[in-house]
Amino acid sequence: MCELLAMSANTPTDLCFSFTGLTRRGGETGPHKDGWGVAFYEGKGVRCFHDPDPSASSRIAEVVQTHPIKSEVAICHIRQANVGGVCLANTHPFTRELWGRYWVCAHNGQLSNFSPVPGFYEPVGTTDSEALFCAILNHLRQQCDKTTPTKDLVDHLVDLATGYAREGVFNLLLSNGDWLFTYCSTKMASITRRAPFGPARLKDADVMVDFESETTPNDIVSVIVTEPLTSDETWDIYRPGEWRLWQRGEVVMAGCS
Amino acid sequence: MCELLAMSANTPTDLCFSFTGLTRRGGETGPHKDGWGVAFYEGKGVRCFHDPDPSASSRIAEVVQTHPIKSEVAICHIRQANVGGVCLANTHPFTRELWGRYWVCAHNGQLSNFSPVPGFYEPVGTTDSEALFCAILNHLRQQCDKTTPTKDLVDHLVDLATGYAREGVFNLLLSNGDWLFTYCSTKMASITRRAPFGPARLKDADVMVDFESETTPNDIVSVIVTEPLTSDETWDIYRPGEWRLWQRGEVVMAGCS
Numbered sequence: 001m002c003e004l005l006a007m008s009a010n011t012p013t014d015l016c017f018s019f020t021g022l023t024r025r026g027g028e029t030g031p032h033k034d035g036w037g038v039a040f041y042e043g044k045g046v047r048c049f050h051d052p053d054p055s056a057s058s059r060i061a062e063v064v065q066t067h068p069i070k071s072e073v074a075i076c077h078i079r080q081a082n083v084g085g086v087c088l089a090n091t092h093p094f095t096r097e098l099w100g101r102y103w104v105c106a107h108n109g110q111l112s113n114f115s116p117v118p119g120f121y122e123p124v125g126t127t128d129s130e131a132l133f134c135a136i137l138n139h140l141r142q143q144c145d146k147t148t149p150t151k152d153l154v155d156h157l158v159d160l161a162t163g164y165a166r167e168g169v170f171n172l173l174l175s176n177g178d179w180l181f182t183y184c185s186t187k188m189a190s191i192t193r194r195a196p197f198g199p200a201r202l203k204d205a206d207v208m209v210d211f212e213s214e215t216t217p218n219d220i221v222s223v224i225v226t227e228p229l230t231s232d233e234t235w236d237i238y239r240p241g242e243w244r245l246w247q248r249g250e251v252v253m254a255g256c257s
Numbered sequence: 258m259c260e261l262l263a264m265s266a267n268t269p270t271d272l273c274f275s276f277t278g279l280t281r282r283g284g285e286t287g288p289h290k291d292g293w294g295v296a297f298y299e300g301k302g303v304r305c306f307h308d309p310d311p312s313a314s315s316r317i318a319e320v321v322q323t324h325p326i327k328s329e330v331a332i333c334h335i336r337q338a339n340v341g342g343v344c345l346a347n348t349h350p351f352t353r354e355l356w357g358r359y360w361v362c363a364h365n366g367q368l369s370n371f372s373p374v375p376g377f378y379e380p381v382g383t384t385d386s387e388a389l390f391c392a393i394l395n396h397l398r399q400q401c402d403k404t405t406p407t408k409d410l411v412d413h414l415v416d417l418a419t420g421y422a423r424e425g426v427f428n429l430l431l432s433n434g435d436w437l438f439t440y441c442s443t444k445m446a447s448i449t450r451r452a453p454f455g456p457a458r459l460k461d462a463d464v465m466v467d468f469e470s471e472t473t474p475n476d477i478v479s480v481i482v483t484e485p486l487t488s489d490e491t492w493d494i495y496r497p498g499e500w501r502l503w504q505r506g507e508v509v510m511a512g513c514s
Contacts, residue, residue, distance in 0.1 A: 042309075044381050045345025050304050063320050088302025097353055100379035120377065122357035124301050 002092070002108045003032055003226040004188070005076040006173045008180045008246035010220045012070035015040070017202070017209045020065045021229040024204035025078060026055030032078040035091040038064060039104040040071035041177040046102045047071075050091045072248065073180050075173045077106035089125030093173075094133050096121055099146035101176045105133040108226060109169030109185060136160055136174070150179060154245055154253055157181050161243065162257040171226065180246040182224050184238035191235050192222040192249065200230045220249030259349070259365045260289055261445070262333040262486075263430045265437045265503035266478040269327035272297070274459070274466045277322045278486040281461040282335060283312030289335040292348040295321060296361040297328035298434040303359045304328075307348045329505065330437050332430045334363035346382030350430075351390050353378055356403035358433045362390040365483060366426030366442060393417055393431070407436060411502055411510055414438050418500065419514040428483065437503040439481050441495035448492050449479040449506065457487040477506030 005022045007015050019038065027033035036055035039048045047069065055061045055078050077092035084090040093106040107129035116123075116131040119138030123130040139160060144153055157174070164170040165185040172183040182188060195218070197211035215221070224246070228235040238244070245253040262279045264272050276295065284290035293312035296305045304326065312318045312335050334349035341347040350363040364386035373380075373388040376395030380387040396417060401410055414431070421427040422442040429440040439445060452475070454468035472478070481503070485492040495501070502510040 042345040045307070045309075045348065047307050047345055048305060050302070052299075052302075059324050060320065063317065067316050088299040088304055091302065095352075097378065097381060100381055102381055121354065124354060124357055124359055 002077055002079045003030065004106050004108050004171060004173050004224075006175075006180055006182065006224040007071070007074040008222045008224070008249050009072050010248035010250075011216070011218070012042070012072055013219065013221050014068035014070050015074050015076070016065055016068055017200075017207065018223050018225070018229055019076060020207055021202040021204045022076060022078060022225070023055035023061050023065065026061075028056035029204040030078075032080040034079040034081040034086045036061060036076070036078040037091045037093050038074060038076040039093045039095065040069050041073040041175070042071060044101060044177055046095060046104060046177065048093070048095060050088060052086050052088050052091055073175050073177055075104050075106050075175055075180075082110055084125055084127035087125070090127045090130070092129060094130045096133070096137055098137055098141060098176070101178070103137060103174065103176050105136070106173045107132060108171040111164055111168035111170065113167050114164070132164065151253070154181065157183070158243055158255065158257055162241070165241065165257075173224070178247070179252070180224075181243065182246065183243045184240060186240060187226050188224060188238040189228050189235040190222055190224040190238070190244070191228075191233055192220065194220045201232050202229060203231045204229070222246060222249045259334055259336045260287065260483040261363055261365050261428060261430050261481075263432075263437055263439065263481040264328070264331040264478065265481070265506050266329050266476070267505035268473070268476050269299070269329055270476070270478050271325035271327050272331050272333070273322055273325055274457070274464070275480050275482070275486055276333060277464055278459040278461045279333060279335060279482070280312035280318050280322065285313035286461040289337040291336040291338040291343045293318060293333070293335040294348045294350050295331060295333040296350045296352065297326050298330040298432070299328060301358060301434055303352060303361060303434065305350070305352060307345060309343055309345050309348055330432050330434055332361050332363050332432060332437075339367055341382055341384035344382070347384045347387070349386060351387045353390070353394055355394055355398060355433070358435075360394060360431065360433050362393070363430045364389060365428040368421055368425035368427065370424050371421070389421065408510070411438065414440070415500055415512065415514055419498070422498065422514075430481070435504070436509070437481075438500065439503065440500045441497060443497060444483050445481060445495040446485050446492040447479055447481040447495070447501070448485070448490055449477065451477045458489050459486060460488045461486070479503060479506045
């Protein structure tokens with residue numbers, strides 16, 4: 001299994017605090033030592049860091065922890081391999097271009113009977129997660145186009161996710177840089193931080209942050225994770241089958257399939 | 258204009274020395290301060306770093322200079338913007354997946370009359386370089402498939418490059434992780450280092466390396482750049498219209514159009 005982390009914010013915000021907590025689980029407080037990756041959108045561009053080494057001891061992870069990269073949407077993943085060897089090509093998140101935007105995906109889970117239909121997008125590595133991502137994009141490309149309203153795209157995503165979740169574990173983070181789609185098959189939690197901001201303490205590292213000193217009163221920043229990252233805040237736990245579409249830090253559509 | 262750098266090697270090799278030289282030209286010894294990027298293949302995977310900030314003062318560039326990332330094919334670019342604003346989405350190299358492989362491209366130049374035909378791959382940013390890359394991949398996807406022999410793919414690439422070079426400046430680095438295609442419209446040089454290895458001194462920084470202490474006798478490492486990076490080695494200058502296909506550090510096909 002793996003752990004997921006995403007952020008949606010209404011202003012460019014860094015992920016240093018949450019990333020520090022998550023990456024400790026990559027070989028230190030958790031067993032997810034088979035690589036890690038993170039994608040930060042900046043406008044339509046996306047900046048990715050991938051490393052097949054454990055995040056807890058990665059030099060590049062250390063830079064991402066300490067060098068604030070500001071983003072409105074970010075997706076991060078730490079891996080404990082099951083399907084697919086430990087190598088760079090199997091390291092989430094995965095990226096493809098569709099309709100002139102970069103789409104980024106990270107997935108946690110495993111399906112028992114998934115066999116991808118050949119399509120335009122092909123996996124480069126050998127994980128079922130990347131094959132699922134390609135199958136989702138192939139479906140969207142066939143059924144929709146760049147003028148399709150977000151609501152209709154989300155209907156397709158919910159249908160696909162619901163189908164996949166019937167076949168196994170399927171927790172998904174997917175973004176096109178504008179919105180962030182999150183689907184919980186077994187485990188996901190979120191928190192939305194807004195004024196008045198307070199302090200928070202990581203569970204996995206002896207690190208505290210006072211968000212008030214790092215934000216303005218208008219900031220809205222949401223974090224979505226597999227397991228809550230802080231010990232002194234109340235996280236909102238997703239139910240199995242629940243999905244939420246995030247935009248600028250807030251849930252703009254949601255449901256339970 | 259921009260500067261290009263690529264490496265092809267028969268064993269995973271780091272790019273620290275050459276990258277250090279090139280990145281000084283990004284705002285220090287040269288004017289290419291509008292961002293930089295580098296892609297390192299590791300097997301079929303690819304690890305990219307992009308930054309719209311000047312490479313000479315980038316914290317992430319510093320990590321890439323000092324943290325050896327070993328690769329058999331790498332492509333790097335430092336940018337001096339002409340078409341397209343300074344932003345992450347306009348920062349080379351660009352990546353797309355085709356036939357289950359990541360294709361990476363960096364380009365230097367400008368075409369006067371290029372207007373891309375809509376196709377499967379679409380640019381995300383606003384550079385003509387990314388539009389050209391998409392046009393090349395759209396052409397290959399239409400005319401070839403994943404079983405097409407490399408020789409035939411290269412014929413297509415040479416035809417396309419020759420056509421583009423007629424319309425302006427078109428210096429190109431393109432790789433699918435297996436081979437590296439290089440096309441010189443105006444300026445390109447290469448060097449192949451093999452045993453007996455000797456020392457080399459950068460032009461752009463007070464840095465010397467003794468390759469003998471960093472290599473084994475079987476290593477073959479070639480570096481391809483816009484302008485030679487060292488002051489005490491003999492570089493092989495491309496003629497205008499010349500192309501070379503590199504694989505495992507050596508030229509495996511070449512010609513002049």
